Amino acid sequence: MAESFMVKLKNKIKNFRITRSVFAYPYILFMLLFVVIPLALILVNAFLVDGKLSFGNFIALLRDGASLSTLLLSFLVGIITTLLCLVIGYPVAYILSKRAWGGIIVLLFILPMWVNFLIRTLATRAIFEALNIDLGLGTVIFGMVYNFLPFMILPLHTTLTNIDKSYLEAAQDLGADAVTVFIKTTLPLSLPGIISGVTMVFIPTISTFAISQLLGGTYLFGDSIYNKFNNGLYGVGSVMSLIMLLLVIVSNIFISKYNKGEASKNLW
Amino acid sequence: MVKKIFDKAFIFIILALLYAPIVMIIVFSFSNTSNFTFPHGFTLDAYRSILNSSQTPALLSALKNTLIIASVSSVAATILGSVSAIGIFNLRKRMRKVVENVNQLPIINSEIVMAVSLMLFFVTFKFPQGYVRLIIGHISFCTPYVVLSVMPRLIQMDPNIYEAALDLGASPAKALVKVILPIIYPGIISGFVMAFTLSMDDFIITQINKGATTGIDTLSTYIYSSQHNARGLNPFWFAVFSIIIVFIITLLLIINLRQYIKKYSKEIKNEKSY
DSSP: OHHHHHHHHHHHHHHOOOOGGGGGHHHHHHHIIIIIHHHHHHHHHHTEETTEEOSHHHHHHHHOHHHHHHHHHHHHHHHHHHHHHHHHHHHHHHHHHHSTTHHHHHHHHHGGGGSOHHHHHHHHHHHHHHTTOOOSHHHHHHHHHHHHHHHHHHHHHHHHHHSOHHHHHHHHHTTOOHHHHIIIIIHHHTHHHHHHHHHHHHHHHHHOOSHHHHHHSOOOHHHHHHHHHHTTOHHHHHHHHHHHHHHHHHHHHHHHHHSOSHHHHTTO | OHHHHHHHHHHHHHHHHHHHHHHHHHHHTTTTOSSSOOTTOSOOHHHHHHHHOTTHHHHHHHHHHHHHHHHHHHHHHHHHHHHHHHHHHTSOHHHHHHHHHHHHHHHHSOHHHHHHHHHHHHHHTTOOTTHHHHHHHHHHHHHHHHHHHHHHHHHHSOHHHHHHHHHTTOOHHHHIIIIIHHHHHHHHHHHHHHHHHHHHHOOHHHHHHSOTTTOOOOHHHHHHHHHTTOOSOOHHHHHHHHHHHHHHHHHHHHHHHHHHHHHHHHHHHHHHHO
């Protein structure tokens, strides 16, 4: 009995080849521990009140007028910021996609992003203060556009440069003027880039931490999640994080539906 | 013609606005004032104040912490990410898809949610406060980028090369070191650079997981804690920010220009060979 077991074990060891997928296991374990389980904990905590399963946290959030108005304000700031970034970023990406030197200039747009956002935000605040501009919603939105504009330009530039020029030529040959060519071909073909750009600006804008505090003394959704956890209100904080997480997931499903993830991957 | 000039002007104005705050900080770091004027003319006083300011020891220890955390977590993330990229590449299709999607999670997720979920995890399972939490947190958001930068190299690799090495008598381990590693090496390096910069640059995850009582600060959390209730920016900070900005921009310019020149000289060579 014991002998046959030993033989089996020996054979197993002898036949064991390092199939290279084994290399993935430590990382899979790591991700389970430090990415998946923490997110699951948020889900669990959202439904826990004093160790019991309940919707109490959701009700508490709905009754919490301050948090709800923060959420509303965040959406407002997010929408305005995203629109501004689109209005400024689209022409930039469009012009750069038409020029041979566009690639290097795009690099110049990304470069300041690598300077820590706190330093850039504090620099803009110092300038506003020196110019005697009152800090408020306007300065917050300026700071957001300033911080997240590159996130809009990059995916747009990628999609716009990848558009097959023959579509535009075909439209011209068929008698469309420049404006019609743009509206009927370029714009629809750049839709994946627009969607990626909009998501990549909107999500960070509403969830970012510290920018709105520093530039206007106002709290946005990210700040109020932080405050809830800082004050030990893990339940309500988890519900708010869950809302944020859902937003991220939904928008990413949306992105991958409209493009094969190319525009967003090229960001890094 | 007019349109061309208009295009260039538009790009230039947006770029100028984007760089204005950074450039102004650098320029006025030489005036030793906080209000963006030059009342005393050009002076290095702000930089001299770094040498004897009462804030300097705290700043230096924050710099030390930043470098420790960034080095440890980026080395760990690079090893973990490179090894697992090989593994993920060889997983069965269905499993690979799942793992790749989970790998994408820390990248697409908003940082604040990542940060509070980790905090919840650390608190629930009573992880020791301080470096352990911070380094684990940093590894968990850096590794996905390493995986993403190594993966394309593996996809481009001709699988026959590895098979050939085995056929010629190399052990799997030897084939791994002699064949696969050299091919994915550039991806590993760029993954490491990315992990290091991301870790150095991180604020949110560090701020939330550093713990109030440990007293550990990185550069970004130290800047935040000393500035978020203040009004105006001391000349001291003008000088510190300028040093950081110039350092980072030069580093990135060197890295990017080198890549660009490499690519460009390759193109020229290709053209010549025709």
